[in-house]
Amino acid sequence: MSDRQARLEALRRQYAAExxxxxxxxxxxxxxxxxxxxxxAGRQLSAWAHNLAGSAGVFGFERVxxxxxxxxxxxxxxxxxxxxxxxxxxxxxxxxxxxxxEGGSGGTGAG
Amino acid sequence: xxxxxxILYVDDDPDIRTIVEFALEDEADLNLSICASGQExxxxxxxxxxxxxxxxxxxxxxxxxxxxxxxxxxxxxxxxPVVFITARVQPHEVDRxxxxxxxxVIAKPFDPLTLPDQIRSVWHEVxxxxx
Numbered sequence: 001m002s003d004r005q006a007r008l009e010a011l012r013r014q015y016a017a018e019x020x021x022x023x024x025x026x027x028x029x030x031x032x033x034x035x036x037x038x039x040x041a042g043r044q045l046s047a048w049a050h051n052l053a054g055s056a057g058v059f060g061f062e063r064v065x066x067x068x069x070x071x072x073x074x075x076x077x078x079x080x081x082x083x084x085x086x087x088x089x090x091x092x093x094x095x096x097x098x099x100x101x102e103g104g105s106g107g108t109g110a111g
Numbered sequence: 112x113x114x115x116x117x118i119l120y121v122d123d124d125p126d127i128r129t130i131v132e133f134a135l136e137d138e139a140d141l142n143l144s145i146c147a148s149g150q151e152x153x154x155x156x157x158x159x160x161x162x163x164x165x166x167x168x169x170x171x172x173x174x175x176x177x178x179x180x181x182x183x184x185x186x187x188x189x190x191x192p193v194v195f196i197t198a199r200v201q202p203h204e205v206d207r208x209x210x211x212x213x214x215x216v217i218a219k220p221f222d223p224l225t226l227p228d229q230i231r232s233v234w235h236e237v238x239x240x241x242x
Contacts, residue, residue, distance in 0.1 A: 007133065008223065011129065011133060012129065022136055033180070049124075050215065052171055053198045053219070054124055054167075054219040055124055055126040055130070056220070057220025058126075058127065058130050058219060058221060058223060059130065062220065065198075065220055069199075
């Protein structure tokens with residue numbers, strides 16, 4: 001592994017290590033998508049999902065990225081969708097768990 | 112002597128800023144400046160020159176197109192080539208960005224190891240010159 005690839009792998013591991021915390025915040029926002037704060041929580045969830053969609057694939061976690069992109073579009077559609085988001089959140093949770101495991105074990109690198 | 116291409120990159124996402132910095136930091140012909148918002152970019156260009164603008168599209172407050180509109184109002188940046196970088200690359204979204212005058216749209220996810228060549232390629236297409 002070249003020095004450049006090793007540095008990229010280190011960035012990737014660092015990113016993976018933070019994924020679970022991010023997902024926990026997204027879960028919290030999803031569960032807040034009811035009542036008076038539903039619209040604001042939906043907007044925030046969409047923003048978090050958008051950032052995840054943009055970055056996860058760059059670090060080599062394509063499945064997390066594609067599910068996050070889908071989530072950003074669904075959550076931006078408006079409040080009252082907490083139930084319909086659940087299947088997507090479940091799949092994203094699985095993808096995040098895989099990424100955390102893969103990132104912690106070194107993985108294959110981005111690209 | 113190789114010309115150095117000064118790139119101004121604007122993105123609110125610290126992870127993407129980190130990976131773009133990683134991607135370009137070892138390239139002797141590419142000099143990268145990074146801003147976390149459109150507002151910061153507007154302040155930055157008051158004291159630094161950029162040959163190429165690399166803009167995230169969706170940012171809170173001033174998004175990429177709004178940042179470009181503000182930069183275009185400055186005489187020094189009226190014609191500076193701009194590349195948008197975005198996860199939303201459906202055809203109508205790309206068409207909208209190209210209609211704003213973008214030289215190219217780079218899709219997220221991109222490969223950090225080939226990003227320097229993507230940027231050089233855009234620069235070459237726009238100017239006919241190597242960086």
